[in-house]
Amino acid sequence: MQTVNSIESLRFAVEDLRRSGSVALVTTMGALHDGHMALMRAARNHATHVVASIFVNPMQFGKGEDLAAYPRPLAADQARLEAEGVALLWAPDVATMYPPGFATRVCVDGVSEGLCGAARPGHFDGVASVVCKLFNQVRPDVALFGEKDWQQLAVIRRMARDLDLTLPLVENIVGVPIVREADGLAMSSRNAYLSGEQRRGAGTLNVAMLAAIARIEGGADVPTALAELTARLIAAGFASVDYASLADADSLALFDKAPQRPARLLVAARIGTTRLIDNMPVGPKSGEPA
């Protein structure tokens, strides 16, 4: 696997790959775990070559968030990517992505406004901007994103449509199911921040969500089931719950009644200072973000 750090060498290396087949892109912030690796494996089924990116994107971190503390184990990440058959790693630094004078921002209205968008102002502008840049830099035939970040997937699909990002790509933004630990906790680079006690408490998140879904699908009042879910998380040691919401799987419009359409239960909650997110399907059948 080749690692490139400049736009010029990236273009050269991607052109080289393209001569012998199609290219899939998996964008990450590194500190790779089995969830990321599931994306790399899925990518291999969608294209001849897999290009991975690692970039801890300052534009998507708010003031007081964990930008400086975010783990950056580059050598270990390279070894995992190499073992997974990834052809090329694009690992730009901040000055390469945002040179002096950089002044453009991609802002996706609607789907980026509620849920994590409300709790983390500007976050999805940062995500959309960097993913737009990465798409333009690599020009992949297909790109894969985790359903772990359901709202992010919806934002990226909306952006790709709205900005006419090359036609095959728009149709080829693929969502990959969430990979979980043995106790059901969704894998995340941020799980490394958890103490032993916090890690045990964090395992309650998916269990409480499954219980809430069973109640909602059994006909319970939705606001009551969501309030019970929040109370259960606080009782398990979570410091706060940013949101526990039932939303349309595609538009992310909120439901306060049992859904007749595919829906998702989406939760963001803090344990200590670590913010965890998770989402699961509810109702008739699981959907795909718009």
Ligand code: AMP
């Ligand atoms: P990140 O490095 O956190 O920006 O994540 C990079 C990509 O991996 C995103 O598309 C995430 O949605 C995806 N991802 C992260 N964790 C998981 C997981 N547990 N299961 C599936 N995909 C994941």
